Amino acid sequence: MTSLDEYWNNFLSEKKLPDSTPFGGELTYADEDQEFASILALILCGKKTANFSALAGYHIDNEPLPHKSEYYVLNNWKGEHVAVIKTTNVQILPFEEITWEMAQKEGADEDLSSFRQRYSEFFQEDSDIVGYDFSPTMPVVFEEFEVVYKTV
Numbered sequence: 001m002t003s004l005d006e007y008w009n010n011f012l013s014e015k016k017l018p019d020s021t022p023f024g025g026e027l028t029y030a031d032e033d034q035e036f037a038s039i040l041a042l043i044l045c046g047k048k049t050a051n052f053s054a055l056a057g058y059h060i061d062n063e064p065l066p067h068k069s070e071y072y073v074l075n076n077w078k079g080e081h082v083a084v085i086k087t088t089n090v091q092i093l094p095f096e097e098i099t100w101e102m103a104q105k106e107g108a109d110e111d112l113s114s115f116r117q118r119y120s121e122f123f124q125e126d127s128d129i130v131g132y133d134f135s136p137t138m139p140v141v142f143e144e145f146e147v148v149y150k151t152v
Helices: 003-015 033-044 055-060 100-104 112-130
Strands: 023-027 050-054 071-075 081-094 139-150
Touching (some): 003 071, 003 139, 023 081, 033 081, 033 139, 050 112, 055 112, 100 112
Parallel strands (some): 023 071
Antiparallel strands (some): 050 139, 081 139
């Protein structure tokens, strides 16, 4: 049994959830240790309760979209399992239609303008790597979640 299997089984047991509980996999955020630690801290303290990602990226990578009531195991930078999050809402909308209320759930910006600037840069960089075209009308996946289990 892998450490992921053990962690997942401990979570199911402690929360008294059935083995059929929908498991979306493991999540690790960011490419750099310090950035990753910041994102993980925002999630664990409850300030970051949403993600935005390019819909095109899911199609290109042939990955399934997240679904409401799906669970994910969060890993720290070392690959250690530290928490489980549950998806509470998934919405697809154009990037330019993201509201400040939605952007605030991402947990890192002071206003909608700084959010749009930061994410425009992120999506432009990501589009160059993954192979989609970024534009303000590009569909994005807005995924809300909550931390339901943590071991840190």
